[in-house]
Structures are given as C-alpha cells and as structure tokens.
Amino acid sequence: MAGRVLGVSAAATVLMAPLAGAEPDRIPNGPYVTPNQTVRIDSFMTYDELTSRLHRLDQRSDLLEVESIGVSGEGRDLWLAKVGDPSKTPVMIINQQHGDEPHGAEASLDIIRGLVSGVGSSILDELYVLVVPRVNVDGAEVQPETGVPERGNTDYDAPRLRSARGFFTTELGDLELWSYDVNRYHYATPEQSSFLNWKDSLSYDFDPVAWPENPVPEALAVLDTYFEYGPIWVVDVHNQGHHVVNPDPDDDPEFFRDGWRTTGGILWSLNENTHPAAIELSKQLAVTMKLASLQYGHMEITRYDSTSGFEGIARNAYSLYGTERIVNGEEGPLGGSLLVEIEGQTEGNLNSLLGQKRSGLLQQNVINLLWSVLGATADGSLFEVDAGLADTILVDDANDQNPHLDE
Numbered sequence: 222m223a224g225r226v227l228g229v230s231a232a233a234t235v236l237m238a239p240l241a242g243a244e245p246d247r248i249p250n251g252p253y254v255t256p257n258q259t260v261r262i263d264s265f266m267t268y269d270e271l272t273s274r275l276h277r278l279d280q281r282s283d284l285l286e287v288e289s290i291g292v293s294g295e296g297r298d299l300w301l302a303k304v305g306d307p308s309k310t311p312v313m314i315i316n317q318q319h320g321d322e323p324h325g326a327e328a329s330l331d332i333i334r335g336l337v338s339g340v341g342s343s344i345l346d347e348l349y350v351l352v353v354p355r356v357n358v359d360g361a362e363v364q365p366e367t368g369v370p371e372r373g374n375t376d377y378d379a380p381r382l383r384s385a386r387g388f389f390t391t392e393l394g395d396l397e398l399w400s401y402d403v404n405r406y407h408y409a410t411p412e413q414s415s416f417l418n419w420k421d422s423l424s425y426d427f428d429p430v431a432w433p434e435n436p437v438p439e440a441l442a443v444l445d446t447y448f449e450y451g452p453i454w455v456v457d458v459h460n461q462g463h464h465v466v467n468p469d470p471d472d473d474p475e476f477f478r479d480g481w482r483t484t485g486g487i488l489w490s491l492n493e494n495t496h497p498a499a500i501e502l503s504k505q506l507a508v509t510m511k512l513a514s515l516q517y518g519h520m521e522i523t524r525y526d527s528t529s530g531f532e533g534i535a536r537n538a539y540s541l542y543g544t545e546r547i548v549n550g551e552e553g554p555l556g557g558s559l560l561v562e563i564e565g566q567t568e569g570n571l572n573s574l575l576g577q578k579r580s581g582l583l584q585q586n587v588i589n590l591l592w593s594v595l596g597a598t599a600d601g602s603l604f605e606v607d608a609g610l611a612d613t614i615l616v617d618d619a620n621d622q623n624p625h626l627d628e
C-alpha cells in the first residue's frame with residue numbers, strides 16, 4: 222500500500238471541518254469511524270505480549286517450536302513459529318512487514334493456536350507450517366514521536382526516499398526521519414541465489430561501496446528462513462485502505478457483490494521473469510481464497526490494485542526464488558507467492574482503522590483466508606483449482622473513503 226501519511230492532529234482538524242461535497246450515493250456496510258469516536262489500538266499485541274504468547278504456546282505443545290531468526294535494528298528477536306513435522310511439505314506465512322498493518326499478526330497467532338490444539342490435525346499430517354507472526358517488530362511498536370505504529374523499520378540511518386537509487390524508505394510523521402520499507406528489500410545474498418540477489422539491486426548498482434549488502438535485517442531474516450526450509454508457497458499479509466466492489470453489469474453478481482466493502486485485496490507475482498508454474502500455484506492460492514470468501518457474509522475479496530513487478534517486493538521475490546528452484550529441477554508444485562491486503566491499516570492515522578469494533582472481523586477475514594489455503598494445500602485440492610479464474614478477479618479500484626473524513 223502506498224504510504225499516504227496523515228498525522229493524528231491533521232486528522233482531528235479534518236474531523237471538525239464540515240463535510241465537503243455531496244453525500245456519497247451509497248454508504249457501504251460500515252462501521253466507519255465516526256467523528257466522536259475514540260479509536261483504540263491497545264487491542265493489538267505489543268512485542269512483549271507477542272513474545273510471551275508465542276512462548277507460552279511453545280511450552281504447552283510439542284507440535285510447536287519458536288525460535289529467533291534474526292534481530293531487528295532496535296535489538297528485538299524476530300520470531301519464527303514452526304508447527305508440525307519438519308519432514309512434511311513446508312509452507313510459510315509472513316505478517317506485518319509494515320509496522321502499522323497489524324491484523325495478520327493477530328490472525329496468525331490464532332492459526333498457530335488452532336494448529337497446536339488439534340483443529341488442523343489433518344493439515345499437520347501433510348504440512349510443516351512456518352509462521353513469522355510479525356516481521357517489522359520495531360515499527361509495530363507505538364512510536365513516541367507520533368503515538369502510532371510506523372510503516373518503516375525505524376532504522377533512521379536510512380537515506381530519504383529515492384527510488385531511482387533503490388532507496389525505498391518511509392518518513393516518520395513529517396519529522397524528516399526515514400527508515401526502510403521492509404517490503405522492498407527481499408534481496409537474497411549471492412550465496413543464497415544467483416538468480417536474484419543484492420547485487421541486482423538499484424542501490425548496489427548505484428554505489429556498491431556504500432551499499433555492499435542488503436541493509437534490512439528483517440528482510441534478511443525472512444530470506445534466511447525461506448532458503449533454509451524451502452516452502453512451496455509464501456503468503457504475505459498486509460493491510461490496505463478502503464474500497465467497495467464496483468462490478469460491470471456483465472460480471473457475475475455472485476462472484477462480485479455490487480456495493481460490498483472490499484475486505485481484502487490479493488495479488489500474485491507480476492515480475493516478467495516468473496516461471497509459469499510459479500504463477501499458476503500463486504493464482505491457485507488466490508482463487509482458493511476468493512472462493513472461500515464467498516462462503517462468508519463478512520468478506521469480499523478483490524484484486525489488489527498494483528502493476529508492479531519490482532523484484533524486492535515479497536509477492537514478486539518469492540515467486541522468483543521459486544522460479545530458480547524450478548529451473549534447477551526441484552520437483553513442484555512450488556514457487557507460490559501471494560500478497561493479502563486486509564482492509565483497515567493505521568497508516569499513521571488511527572481513523573483509517575475503521576475502529577476497534579471492526580478489528581475482530583478483519584482479523585477473522587485473515588484467519589478464514591489462511592485456513593482456506595492451508596486446508597486446500599493439505600488435502601491437495603489447491604492443485605486442482607482452475608488458476609485461470611484468478612484473472613477474472615476484479616481490481617479494487619473503486620476507492621472508498623470514510624464518509625466521515627474529507628480527504
């Protein structure tokens with residue numbers, strides 16, 4: 222999601238101003254944040270809470286192993302939860318690369334709890350489930366300067382945003398403090414991949430002396446995990462802003478429910494070097510999620526609105542690493558990679574969260590989507606899905622702003 226940062230004080234000013242323009246011709250099923258509502262984010266786990274919950278689960282179950290896969294810039298361990306038998310087929314779920322996008326972390330704790338308590342016993346008969354509940358552990362903390370979590374990784378030695386040099390950074394408030402956008406730095410080491418590594422990055426190309434190595438420890442930890450276990454797919458959970466479904470008259474009304482809120486956007490690799498088999502598996506994940514969403518009244522899935530094939534983005538990167546494995550003769554299916562964007566990110570603006578009343582429902586969206594692909598992978602139905610259906614999934618291009626906010 223592109224960073225559009227609106228400070229809390231600016232939001233408050235907007236809220237007091239009269240609403241400009243005509244009434245929207247329809248107000249989708251909310252609930253939106255209203256002008257007098259206090260938005261709270263204390264229902265989301267702090268790092269300490271995340272750590273203690275993971276370790277409590279670890280102590281209670283032989284099915285789960287929690288380990289540190291790296292250390293963040295501020296010195297926090299990055300946790301990996303490994304569920305099940307390492308001899309089974311590995312799959313991987315990562316969450317909260319952007320610190321202000323919290324629902325995936327919350328949902329994945331629920332998935333881990335379900336798996337170790339027997340809900341997913343048939344899943345663990347087939348799969349080894351690897352979960353990084355929270356990649357950007359530093360950004361996810363409430364930042365003292367802004368009072369909200371931060372998108373970037375809070376390494377303020379980072380250069381300011383300059384995409385032509387490969388500097389993909391994000392500003393804390395409007396404080397001229399820039400830190401790395403973790404989800405632009407999925408460049409392996411040259412030892413890990415000859416197909417895509419840091420030497421292919423714009424920063425290395427710009428100045429190999431100043432930028433000899435990938436500077437983002439959080440991305441490197443995810444990469445290390447990927448190359449150690451070789452999952453057949455990676456699902457990467459984020460949050461996005463607000464959209465409604467806006468189908469054409471000839472679109473299937475049961476597949477796209479006119480006027481419904483989009484609760485999630487999904488997208489696969491758009492990098493032109495991705496192997497067709499990796500694209501196919503990614504689209505099978507997408508279609509599985511879309512079909513699952515139709516079973517629930519509280520979900521509506523569309524295609525995330527991006528055309529970027531940029532290789533540093535996880536959605537593209539992990540299908541490219543899968544492509545390398547396919548080319549090297551590894552037996553498939555593999556190379557699946559899917560972005561999931563759930564509605565309701567904070568984006569430095571508590572009012573874009575839709576409020577804590579909706580938070581549980583959004584979290585439940587992620588839980589349902591993740592169970593759907595875990596179940597389908599385990600029972601093999603994933604590999605029978607018509608990947609071509611993914612191309613019929615509508616783009617969530619109908620931007621729907623909170624009618625209580627004039628922005």
Ligand SMILES: [Zn+2]
Pocket residue numbers: 222318319322459460
């Ligand atoms: Zn994001």
